[in-house]
Amino acid sequence: MKSSSTPAYQPLYRQIKVLLTERLESGEWKPGEPIPSEIDLAQRFSVSQGTVRKAVNELAHENVLVRRQGRGTFVASHANEHTQLGFLRISPDDGGVDTLQADLIECRRIKADASAARQLEIETGQPLMRLRRALAINGRRVIYEEARVPAELFPGLDAFVLEQHRCMLYSMYESAFSVKIVAAEERLKAVAADEESATILGLTVGAPLLMMVRVAYTYGRKPVELRRSLCNTAAHHYANDIS
Amino acid sequence: MKSSSTPAYQPLYRQIKVLLTERLESGEWKPGEPIPSEIDLAQRFSVSQGTVRKAVNELAHENVLVRRQGRGTFVASHANEHTQLGFLRISPDDGGVDTLQADLIECRRIKADASAARQLEIETGQPLMRLRRALAINGRRVIYEEARVPAELFPGLDAFVLEQHRCMLYSMYESAFSVKIVAAEERLKAVAADEESATILGLTVGAPLLMMVRVAYTYGRKPVELRRSLCNTAAHHYANDIS
DNA sequence: GAGTGGTCTAGACCACTCA
């Protein structure tokens, strides 16, 4: 195993990328807004436009920025439908996701257990908010999920705030708490439905469910959400492209 | 829905990319071998090195080519371990894949049903080869899978050829039949084990299994393999990064 | 030291958007 320390030599465009990321983290440029033009940025940083382009291109490939020819470069936003769907990989076997509806089942404050604390890089016992909800795709309830986030990052998060933002958690994190989700790691397993999930999803105990366990990250690969989703895949599937 | 026709304007580097892909398809540059240097290619195509670089970069991002600074640019190969593992997304919950072993269960000629024919873009009734095998990761048998490929593309494929290449199907497709897999689409579901899969994986009927249904593509997004894998995810998981 | 890919620049021009 190699150490993950940064190599000594870092090209100029990587340094520019770090500077851009810092601006994004600081909230100077907010989701949905345009960042300065390439020519402007090149002047600010005293580098050529080509060097800025390389930095911006990498951030665009990581879905942190969105380029639009003739208009400008924008900070990616979960308010945008397209970005949302990148994180929802479940769809009906026969077609796309037309409507998405969430029913809140629980929203309460808990203490982080050792495992959650380790994954969220906080101390054991720190307060978390735990949300449980059921999701319906095109009117059919197929997902039961639980999300846990550090309470500190989401002050005032309660059922009322959730109500206002309906189903889109990442859009809410972004607009109400300035926490921008930029990446996630998922692990999938097949499990048997327990009593709780069977009841909520209208299945029999023991029915096979697709379990998705996710760690979601904000800028700088800082973990900010743990999620466990259970999906009835009788008429739905998880799609993935490999190349 | 927009039509998927190619837009009228295609930049030069895209045209170069098409030319490079044609050379790869023709077998002029084989997996594992280097392609000509950027300067050489630029001269051949009468464009600047920068334009060649852009075309090569896209193919490298698609894992069709592999760049190695100071050495050259190589055609990606499934003989390379790293490329193999890109297509095997299952790993043990506690660690990596150290050994992989395949037991062949069946290898026979069948006729394509309507569904398979549609997905492989051939005529119904055309001959297919159907392989069934069990995979063991680090000595534990966890996957039972079936692969179907057009017999025409794999002349002489039989148990003996399979034996020689052990578990790595894509490596065999590539080296024995010059069929290079470059991408795949997967759909995942949770299902209950039937009698056959339960017997092979040493489980009880009804146990939850992760089902992966895959269409694999060669150059030009031509579909060349259908695969259905059933995985016991009691101590293993399917990993996916989202960004 | 020769050859490879990787970075950086400066400048020209193109495609696209919007007022």
Add this chain to the structure above:
DNA sequence: GAGTGGTCTAGACCACTCA
């Protein structure tokens, strides 16, 4: 028509590999 990102060029130099 002004401003944006997108393409393309030519050239300089750097990091890396290998004989």
